[in-house]
Amino acid sequence: MDYEVVIGLEVHAQLLTRSKIFCGCSTRFGAPPNTQTCPVCLGMPGVLPVLNRSAVEFLMKTALACHCQIAPRCRFARKNYFYPDMPKNYQISQYDEPLAQGGYVEIPTPEGLKRVRLIRIHLEEDVGKSIHGENLDDPRASYVDFNRSGVPLMEIVSEPEISSPEEAKLYLQQLRAILQYLEVCDGNMEEGSFRCDANVSLRPRGARELGTKVEIKNLNSFRHVQRALEYEVRRQTRALDEGERLVQETRLWDANRSVTRSMRSKEFAHDYRYFPEPDLVPLRTTPAWIDQMRVTLPELPDARMQRFVREYGLPEYDASVLTSSKALADYYEACVALYREPKVVSNWMMVELLRALNRDGMEVEQARVTPTHLADLLKLIDAGTISGTLAKTVFEDMYSTGKSAAEIVQEKGLRQISDEGALLAAIEQILAAHPNEVRDYRGGRDKLFGFFVGQVMKATQGKANPQTVNKLLRETLAREGA
Protein backbone atom coordinates (compact mmCIF):
# COMPACT_ATOMS: atom_id res chain seq x y z
CA MET A 1 0.00 0.00 0.00
CA ASP A 2 1.21 3.50 -0.82
CA TYR A 3 0.88 5.85 2.17
CA GLU A 4 0.96 9.57 2.54
CA VAL A 5 2.83 10.94 5.55
CA VAL A 6 1.07 13.66 7.56
CA ILE A 7 3.12 15.57 10.10
CA GLY A 8 2.18 18.46 12.38
CA LEU A 9 4.73 20.12 14.65
CA GLU A 10 4.41 21.87 17.99
CA VAL A 11 7.36 24.02 18.87
CA HIS A 12 8.08 25.44 22.30
CA ALA A 13 10.43 28.38 22.06
CA GLN A 14 11.87 30.03 25.16
CA LEU A 15 11.69 33.79 24.81
CA LEU A 16 14.84 35.82 25.36
CA THR A 17 13.27 38.21 27.85
CA ARG A 18 15.52 39.22 30.72
CA SER A 19 12.93 38.33 33.37
CA LYS A 20 10.33 35.59 33.71
CA ILE A 21 6.80 35.83 32.39
CA PHE A 22 4.93 36.49 35.67
CA CYS A 23 7.64 37.67 38.08
CA GLY A 24 10.91 39.63 38.06
CA CYS A 25 13.30 36.65 38.39
CA SER A 26 16.18 36.34 35.92
CA THR A 27 15.93 33.89 33.00
CA ARG A 28 19.70 33.46 32.61
CA PHE A 29 20.65 29.89 31.63
CA GLY A 30 23.14 27.85 33.64
CA ALA A 31 22.85 29.51 37.08
CA PRO A 32 23.19 27.22 40.15
CA PRO A 33 19.88 25.40 40.83
CA ASN A 34 17.09 27.34 42.51
CA THR A 35 19.00 30.63 42.67
CA GLN A 36 16.58 32.40 40.32
CA THR A 37 13.29 31.88 42.08
CA CYS A 38 10.73 33.76 44.15
CA PRO A 39 7.36 32.91 45.73
CA VAL A 40 5.58 33.53 42.39
CA CYS A 41 7.58 31.11 40.25
CA LEU A 42 7.78 28.62 43.13
CA GLY A 43 3.99 28.58 43.11
CA MET A 44 3.46 29.60 46.74
CA PRO A 45 -0.16 30.05 47.82
CA GLY A 46 -1.56 33.58 47.64
CA VAL A 47 0.88 35.05 45.14
CA LEU A 48 -0.32 36.91 42.05
CA PRO A 49 1.18 36.80 38.55
CA VAL A 50 2.02 40.05 36.71
CA LEU A 51 2.36 39.69 32.94
CA ASN A 52 5.73 40.60 31.34
CA ARG A 53 5.12 43.11 28.53
CA SER A 54 8.26 42.04 26.62
CA ALA A 55 7.04 38.45 26.41
CA VAL A 56 3.83 39.66 24.77
CA GLU A 57 5.78 41.87 22.36
CA PHE A 58 8.18 39.06 21.40
CA LEU A 59 5.20 36.92 20.49
CA MET A 60 3.63 39.80 18.56
CA LYS A 61 6.81 40.21 16.50
CA THR A 62 6.86 36.48 15.78
CA ALA A 63 3.20 36.60 14.78
CA LEU A 64 3.88 39.48 12.38
CA ALA A 65 6.88 37.71 10.88
CA CYS A 66 4.75 34.58 10.34
CA HIS A 67 1.82 36.51 8.83
CA CYS A 68 -0.57 35.59 11.69
CA GLN A 69 -3.56 37.57 12.90
CA ILE A 70 -2.97 39.05 16.33
CA ALA A 71 -6.12 38.84 18.41
CA PRO A 72 -7.46 42.19 19.66
CA ARG A 73 -8.25 40.41 22.93
CA CYS A 74 -6.97 37.19 24.42
CA ARG A 75 -6.96 35.37 27.72
CA PHE A 76 -4.81 33.06 29.78
CA ALA A 77 -6.06 29.71 31.01
CA ARG A 78 -5.05 27.22 33.66
CA LYS A 79 -3.91 23.85 32.41
CA ASN A 80 -4.28 21.49 35.35
CA TYR A 81 -2.05 18.50 35.90
CA PHE A 82 0.26 17.16 38.54
CA TYR A 83 3.99 16.89 38.18
CA PRO A 84 6.71 17.49 40.79
CA ASP A 85 8.40 20.19 38.68
CA MET A 86 5.23 22.32 38.84
CA PRO A 87 4.22 22.95 42.47
CA LYS A 88 1.05 24.97 41.78
CA ASN A 89 -0.34 21.91 39.96
CA TYR A 90 -1.37 24.06 37.04
CA GLN A 91 0.47 25.80 34.25
CA ILE A 92 -0.65 29.23 33.08
CA SER A 93 -1.14 28.87 29.35
CA GLN A 94 -3.63 29.94 26.70
CA TYR A 95 -6.43 27.73 25.50
CA ASP A 96 -9.41 28.89 23.44
CA GLU A 97 -8.24 32.50 23.11
CA PRO A 98 -4.61 32.50 21.93
CA LEU A 99 -2.72 35.71 21.20
CA ALA A 100 -2.17 34.83 17.53
CA GLN A 101 -3.85 32.59 14.96
CA GLY A 102 -3.35 31.61 11.34
CA GLY A 103 -0.25 32.59 9.40
CA TYR A 104 2.33 30.45 7.68
CA VAL A 105 5.99 29.58 7.30
CA GLU A 106 7.45 29.03 3.84
CA ILE A 107 10.00 26.27 3.47
CA PRO A 108 12.49 25.81 0.64
CA THR A 109 11.93 22.37 -0.88
CA PRO A 110 13.82 21.26 -3.97
CA GLU A 111 10.50 21.62 -5.87
CA GLY A 112 10.15 25.26 -4.80
CA LEU A 113 8.74 27.12 -1.83
CA LYS A 114 6.09 25.28 0.15
CA ARG A 115 3.74 27.09 2.51
CA VAL A 116 3.03 25.36 5.84
CA ARG A 117 0.13 27.05 7.59
CA LEU A 118 0.09 27.70 11.32
CA ILE A 119 -2.88 27.06 13.59
CA ARG A 120 -1.85 29.33 16.44
CA ILE A 121 0.89 30.85 18.53
CA HIS A 122 0.27 31.24 22.22
CA LEU A 123 2.09 32.27 25.33
CA GLU A 124 2.68 30.16 28.44
CA GLU A 125 5.06 29.65 31.32
CA ASP A 126 7.74 26.99 31.41
CA VAL A 127 7.91 24.56 34.32
CA GLY A 128 10.86 23.51 36.50
CA LYS A 129 13.28 20.78 35.63
CA SER A 130 13.53 17.36 37.31
CA ILE A 131 16.97 15.86 37.71
CA HIS A 132 17.09 12.13 38.29
CA GLY A 133 19.88 9.84 39.39
CA GLU A 134 22.67 12.40 39.71
CA ASN A 135 23.28 11.81 43.42
CA LEU A 136 25.73 8.93 43.46
CA ASP A 137 25.17 8.29 47.20
CA ASP A 138 21.50 7.77 46.56
CA PRO A 139 20.74 7.00 42.92
CA ARG A 140 17.03 6.96 43.66
CA ALA A 141 17.03 10.60 44.74
CA SER A 142 15.52 13.18 42.41
CA TYR A 143 15.97 16.93 42.48
CA VAL A 144 13.96 19.78 41.12
CA ASP A 145 15.47 23.00 39.77
CA PHE A 146 12.96 25.85 39.56
CA ASN A 147 15.19 28.31 37.71
CA ARG A 148 13.33 27.47 34.52
CA SER A 149 9.92 27.70 36.18
CA GLY A 150 8.12 30.77 34.81
CA VAL A 151 10.45 31.36 31.85
CA PRO A 152 8.23 32.62 29.01
CA LEU A 153 7.47 30.11 26.30
CA MET A 154 5.84 30.58 22.96
CA GLU A 155 4.04 27.55 21.55
CA ILE A 156 3.83 27.51 17.77
CA VAL A 157 1.46 24.91 16.34
CA SER A 158 1.47 24.02 12.65
CA GLU A 159 -1.32 22.53 10.61
CA PRO A 160 -0.69 18.86 9.75
CA GLU A 161 0.63 19.85 6.33
CA ILE A 162 4.19 18.59 6.46
CA SER A 163 4.60 15.57 4.23
CA SER A 164 8.01 14.09 5.02
CA PRO A 165 10.64 13.94 7.76
CA GLU A 166 12.89 16.04 5.52
CA GLU A 167 10.21 18.74 5.24
CA ALA A 168 9.77 18.66 9.02
CA LYS A 169 13.45 19.44 9.40
CA LEU A 170 13.23 22.26 6.85
CA TYR A 171 10.19 23.72 8.60
CA LEU A 172 11.96 23.72 11.96
CA GLN A 173 15.07 25.26 10.47
CA GLN A 174 13.05 28.00 8.81
CA LEU A 175 11.02 28.70 11.92
CA ARG A 176 14.13 28.79 14.06
CA ALA A 177 15.77 31.12 11.56
CA ILE A 178 12.83 33.52 11.86
CA LEU A 179 13.03 33.51 15.67
CA GLN A 180 16.79 34.03 15.58
CA TYR A 181 16.54 36.88 13.06
CA LEU A 182 13.91 38.47 15.33
CA GLU A 183 16.17 37.88 18.36
CA VAL A 184 13.22 36.56 20.36
CA CYS A 185 14.69 33.07 20.95
CA ASP A 186 18.27 31.79 20.73
CA GLY A 187 17.05 28.58 19.06
CA ASN A 188 19.46 26.42 21.04
CA MET A 189 17.98 22.93 20.85
CA GLU A 190 20.60 21.35 23.10
CA GLU A 191 19.90 23.75 25.95
CA GLY A 192 16.19 23.19 25.39
CA SER A 193 15.29 26.73 24.37
CA PHE A 194 13.81 25.45 21.09
CA ARG A 195 11.92 22.19 21.63
CA CYS A 196 9.70 20.25 19.35
CA ASP A 197 6.98 17.62 19.60
CA ALA A 198 5.85 15.95 16.40
CA ASN A 199 2.49 14.43 15.50
CA VAL A 200 2.73 11.89 12.75
CA SER A 201 0.19 9.69 11.01
CA LEU A 202 -0.14 7.83 7.73
CA ARG A 203 -3.11 7.50 5.42
CA PRO A 204 -3.59 5.74 2.11
CA ARG A 205 -2.50 8.14 -0.65
CA GLY A 206 -5.45 10.23 -1.79
CA ALA A 207 -7.54 9.58 1.35
CA ARG A 208 -9.03 12.64 3.03
CA GLU A 209 -9.44 11.37 6.55
CA LEU A 210 -6.39 11.51 8.80
CA GLY A 211 -4.95 8.29 10.21
CA THR A 212 -4.31 7.58 13.90
CA LYS A 213 -1.72 10.04 15.07
CA VAL A 214 1.21 9.39 17.32
CA GLU A 215 2.98 12.14 19.21
CA ILE A 216 6.77 11.97 19.57
CA LYS A 217 8.53 13.84 22.33
CA ASN A 218 12.13 14.46 23.31
CA LEU A 219 13.41 15.68 19.97
CA ASN A 220 16.33 17.90 20.85
CA SER A 221 18.12 18.29 17.54
CA PHE A 222 17.15 18.62 13.88
CA ARG A 223 18.79 15.30 13.22
CA HIS A 224 16.76 13.60 15.97
CA VAL A 225 13.55 15.07 14.59
CA GLN A 226 14.30 13.68 11.16
CA ARG A 227 15.51 10.29 12.35
CA ALA A 228 12.65 9.84 14.83
CA LEU A 229 10.09 10.67 12.16
CA GLU A 230 11.75 8.34 9.66
CA TYR A 231 11.67 5.57 12.24
CA GLU A 232 8.04 6.27 13.08
CA VAL A 233 6.99 6.32 9.40
CA ARG A 234 8.65 2.91 8.94
CA ARG A 235 7.04 1.54 12.11
CA GLN A 236 3.55 2.76 11.18
CA THR A 237 3.89 1.56 7.58
CA ARG A 238 4.81 -1.92 8.79
CA ALA A 239 1.95 -1.95 11.32
CA LEU A 240 -0.63 -0.83 8.74
CA ASP A 241 0.65 -3.30 6.14
CA GLU A 242 0.25 -6.08 8.67
CA GLY A 243 -3.27 -4.98 9.54
CA GLU A 244 -2.31 -3.92 13.06
CA ARG A 245 -4.39 -1.22 14.70
CA LEU A 246 -2.35 1.82 15.72
CA VAL A 247 -3.19 3.50 19.00
CA GLN A 248 -3.17 7.22 19.65
CA GLU A 249 -0.29 7.59 22.05
CA THR A 250 2.74 9.59 23.09
CA ARG A 251 6.09 8.04 22.26
CA LEU A 252 9.57 9.00 23.33
CA TRP A 253 12.54 9.13 20.95
CA ASP A 254 15.42 7.07 22.31
CA ALA A 255 18.42 8.53 20.50
CA ASN A 256 20.82 5.87 21.81
CA ARG A 257 18.82 2.98 20.45
CA SER A 258 17.34 4.93 17.50
CA VAL A 259 13.79 3.85 18.25
CA THR A 260 10.63 5.49 19.56
CA ARG A 261 8.99 3.78 22.51
CA SER A 262 5.57 4.12 24.01
CA MET A 263 5.41 6.55 26.93
CA ARG A 264 1.72 6.92 27.67
CA SER A 265 -1.64 6.93 25.96
CA LYS A 266 -2.32 10.32 24.45
CA GLU A 267 -3.94 12.83 26.78
CA PHE A 268 -6.81 14.98 25.48
CA ALA A 269 -7.63 18.61 26.16
CA HIS A 270 -10.44 17.64 28.56
CA ASP A 271 -7.93 15.80 30.75
CA TYR A 272 -6.45 19.17 31.67
CA ARG A 273 -9.70 20.79 32.89
CA TYR A 274 -8.80 24.13 31.33
CA PHE A 275 -10.50 27.20 32.74
CA PRO A 276 -9.80 30.95 32.43
CA GLU A 277 -6.98 32.11 34.69
CA PRO A 278 -8.79 34.17 37.36
CA ASP A 279 -5.64 36.01 38.49
CA LEU A 280 -5.00 37.71 35.15
CA VAL A 281 -7.25 40.16 33.31
CA PRO A 282 -7.85 39.59 29.59
CA LEU A 283 -5.09 41.06 27.44
CA ARG A 284 -5.92 43.69 24.82
CA THR A 285 -3.71 44.55 21.86
CA THR A 286 -4.33 47.80 19.97
CA PRO A 287 -3.58 48.47 16.27
CA ALA A 288 -1.19 51.20 17.40
CA TRP A 289 0.74 48.73 19.57
CA ILE A 290 0.89 46.20 16.73
CA ASP A 291 2.16 48.90 14.31
CA GLN A 292 4.79 49.85 16.84
CA MET A 293 5.99 46.24 16.79
CA ARG A 294 5.86 46.06 13.01
CA VAL A 295 8.39 48.86 12.56
CA THR A 296 10.90 47.04 14.78
CA LEU A 297 11.01 43.96 12.52
CA PRO A 298 14.51 43.33 11.12
CA GLU A 299 15.36 41.86 7.71
CA LEU A 300 13.78 38.39 7.87
CA PRO A 301 14.93 35.17 6.18
CA ASP A 302 12.48 35.69 3.26
CA ALA A 303 13.70 39.21 2.58
CA ARG A 304 17.32 38.20 2.96
CA MET A 305 16.72 35.36 0.53
CA GLN A 306 15.28 37.77 -2.04
CA ARG A 307 18.22 40.07 -1.51
CA PHE A 308 20.68 37.18 -2.05
CA VAL A 309 18.97 36.47 -5.39
CA ARG A 310 19.05 40.14 -6.38
CA GLU A 311 22.42 41.18 -5.03
CA TYR A 312 24.47 38.04 -5.64
CA GLY A 313 22.58 36.58 -8.58
CA LEU A 314 22.03 33.26 -6.77
CA PRO A 315 19.35 30.76 -7.78
CA GLU A 316 16.39 30.87 -5.39
CA TYR A 317 17.20 27.44 -4.02
CA ASP A 318 20.77 28.38 -3.06
CA ALA A 319 19.55 31.63 -1.53
CA SER A 320 16.93 29.91 0.59
CA VAL A 321 19.34 27.29 1.88
CA LEU A 322 21.97 29.91 2.70
CA THR A 323 19.51 32.13 4.57
CA SER A 324 17.99 29.19 6.44
CA SER A 325 19.95 30.21 9.51
CA LYS A 326 21.20 33.64 10.42
CA ALA A 327 24.64 32.22 11.16
CA LEU A 328 24.85 30.54 7.75
CA ALA A 329 23.78 33.71 5.95
CA ASP A 330 26.31 35.76 7.94
CA TYR A 331 29.00 33.19 7.07
CA TYR A 332 28.14 33.47 3.38
CA GLU A 333 28.23 37.26 3.34
CA ALA A 334 31.51 37.32 5.25
CA CYS A 335 33.03 34.96 2.69
CA VAL A 336 31.68 36.83 -0.35
CA ALA A 337 33.11 40.06 1.05
CA LEU A 338 36.56 38.42 0.82
CA TYR A 339 36.08 36.52 -2.42
CA ARG A 340 33.79 38.23 -4.93
CA GLU A 341 32.45 35.20 -6.79
CA PRO A 342 29.05 34.74 -5.12
CA LYS A 343 28.05 31.57 -6.99
CA VAL A 344 31.39 29.86 -6.38
CA VAL A 345 31.16 30.58 -2.66
CA SER A 346 27.58 29.32 -2.64
CA ASN A 347 28.59 26.07 -4.38
CA TRP A 348 31.36 25.39 -1.92
CA MET A 349 29.15 26.08 1.06
CA MET A 350 26.18 24.11 -0.24
CA VAL A 351 28.18 21.11 -1.39
CA GLU A 352 31.28 20.79 0.75
CA LEU A 353 30.54 22.69 3.94
CA LEU A 354 26.91 21.71 4.46
CA ARG A 355 27.58 18.10 3.49
CA ALA A 356 30.29 17.85 6.14
CA LEU A 357 28.18 19.62 8.76
CA ASN A 358 25.13 17.45 8.05
CA ARG A 359 27.26 14.32 8.18
CA ASP A 360 28.49 15.30 11.65
CA GLY A 361 25.18 16.72 12.86
CA MET A 362 26.82 20.10 13.44
CA GLU A 363 25.78 23.72 13.01
CA VAL A 364 27.78 26.26 11.03
CA GLU A 365 28.60 28.07 14.29
CA GLN A 366 30.65 25.02 15.28
CA ALA A 367 32.56 24.77 11.99
CA ARG A 368 36.33 25.04 12.26
CA VAL A 369 36.58 26.35 8.71
CA THR A 370 36.06 30.11 8.94
CA PRO A 371 34.82 32.33 6.07
CA THR A 372 38.40 33.61 5.73
CA HIS A 373 39.72 30.04 5.40
CA LEU A 374 37.21 29.25 2.67
CA ALA A 375 37.91 32.49 0.77
CA ASP A 376 41.67 31.79 0.93
CA LEU A 377 41.15 28.29 -0.45
CA LEU A 378 39.16 29.65 -3.40
CA LYS A 379 41.92 32.17 -4.09
CA LEU A 380 44.48 29.35 -4.18
CA ILE A 381 42.44 27.59 -6.88
CA ASP A 382 42.25 30.80 -8.93
CA ALA A 383 45.99 31.32 -8.59
CA GLY A 384 46.57 27.81 -9.97
CA THR A 385 48.33 26.69 -6.79
CA ILE A 386 45.98 23.74 -6.41
CA SER A 387 43.46 22.11 -8.72
CA GLY A 388 39.73 22.21 -8.04
CA THR A 389 39.75 18.47 -7.37
CA LEU A 390 42.57 18.62 -4.86
CA ALA A 391 40.92 21.63 -3.24
CA LYS A 392 38.15 19.32 -2.05
CA THR A 393 40.67 17.18 -0.20
CA VAL A 394 42.25 20.32 1.24
CA PHE A 395 38.80 21.48 2.35
CA GLU A 396 38.22 18.21 4.23
CA ASP A 397 41.51 18.77 6.05
CA MET A 398 40.62 22.36 6.83
CA TYR A 399 37.28 21.19 8.13
CA SER A 400 38.75 18.61 10.48
CA THR A 401 41.88 20.47 11.62
CA GLY A 402 40.88 24.15 11.52
CA LYS A 403 44.11 24.92 9.65
CA SER A 404 44.30 27.31 6.71
CA ALA A 405 44.46 26.06 3.13
CA ALA A 406 47.98 27.43 2.65
CA GLU A 407 49.24 25.53 5.70
CA ILE A 408 47.75 22.26 4.47
CA VAL A 409 49.06 22.68 0.91
CA GLN A 410 52.51 23.40 2.36
CA GLU A 411 52.50 20.51 4.85
CA LYS A 412 51.24 17.91 2.40
CA GLY A 413 53.14 19.15 -0.63
CA LEU A 414 49.94 19.48 -2.63
CA ARG A 415 51.08 22.38 -4.77
CA GLN A 416 49.86 21.93 -8.34
CA ILE A 417 52.40 20.96 -11.00
CA SER A 418 52.14 23.40 -13.89
CA ASP A 419 55.75 23.08 -14.98
CA GLU A 420 55.57 21.90 -18.60
CA GLY A 421 58.91 20.11 -18.54
CA ALA A 422 57.92 17.90 -15.59
CA LEU A 423 54.48 17.19 -17.04
CA LEU A 424 55.87 16.38 -20.48
CA ALA A 425 58.21 13.80 -18.95
CA ALA A 426 55.25 12.18 -17.18
CA ILE A 427 53.21 12.19 -20.40
CA GLU A 428 55.95 10.57 -22.42
CA GLN A 429 56.34 7.83 -19.82
CA ILE A 430 52.60 7.13 -19.87
CA LEU A 431 52.45 6.98 -23.67
CA ALA A 432 55.48 4.69 -23.79
CA ALA A 433 53.85 2.37 -21.24
CA HIS A 434 50.59 2.10 -23.21
CA PRO A 435 51.53 1.52 -26.89
CA ASN A 436 48.25 -0.30 -27.68
CA GLU A 437 46.08 2.52 -26.40
CA VAL A 438 48.19 5.05 -28.27
CA ARG A 439 47.74 3.07 -31.49
CA ASP A 440 43.96 2.77 -30.93
CA TYR A 441 43.67 6.46 -30.15
CA ARG A 442 45.44 7.35 -33.33
CA GLY A 443 43.18 4.90 -35.11
CA GLY A 444 40.23 7.06 -34.10
CA ARG A 445 39.23 5.98 -30.58
CA ASP A 446 39.00 9.55 -29.29
CA LYS A 447 37.57 8.43 -25.98
CA LEU A 448 40.99 7.15 -24.96
CA PHE A 449 42.08 10.74 -24.45
CA GLY A 450 40.34 10.72 -21.06
CA PHE A 451 42.23 7.55 -20.17
CA PHE A 452 45.58 9.26 -20.82
CA VAL A 453 44.56 12.29 -18.73
CA GLY A 454 43.56 9.96 -15.92
CA GLN A 455 46.89 8.14 -16.07
CA VAL A 456 48.85 11.40 -15.90
CA MET A 457 46.78 12.63 -12.95
CA LYS A 458 47.38 9.31 -11.20
CA ALA A 459 51.10 9.44 -11.84
CA THR A 460 51.25 12.93 -10.32
CA GLN A 461 48.95 12.08 -7.35
CA GLY A 462 46.35 14.48 -8.72
CA LYS A 463 48.72 17.41 -8.54
CA ALA A 464 49.04 18.06 -12.28
CA ASN A 465 47.35 21.17 -13.63
CA PRO A 466 44.56 19.64 -15.73
CA GLN A 467 44.54 22.41 -18.36
CA THR A 468 48.26 22.04 -18.94
CA VAL A 469 47.98 18.24 -19.10
CA ASN A 470 45.23 18.51 -21.70
CA LYS A 471 47.20 20.92 -23.84
CA LEU A 472 50.46 18.94 -23.68
CA LEU A 473 48.78 15.60 -24.28
CA ARG A 474 47.01 16.88 -27.38
CA GLU A 475 50.21 18.37 -28.73
CA THR A 476 52.25 15.25 -28.05
CA LEU A 477 49.72 12.81 -29.49
CA ALA A 478 49.22 14.97 -32.58
CA ARG A 479 52.93 15.48 -33.13
CA GLU A 480 53.97 11.88 -32.88
CA GLY A 481 51.04 10.70 -34.88
CA ALA A 482 51.84 12.99 -37.79
Ligand SMILES: [Zn+2]
Ligand atom coordinates in the same frame (compact mmCIF):
# COMPACT_ATOMS: atom_id res chain seq x y z
ZN1 LIG B 1 10.14 34.35 40.31
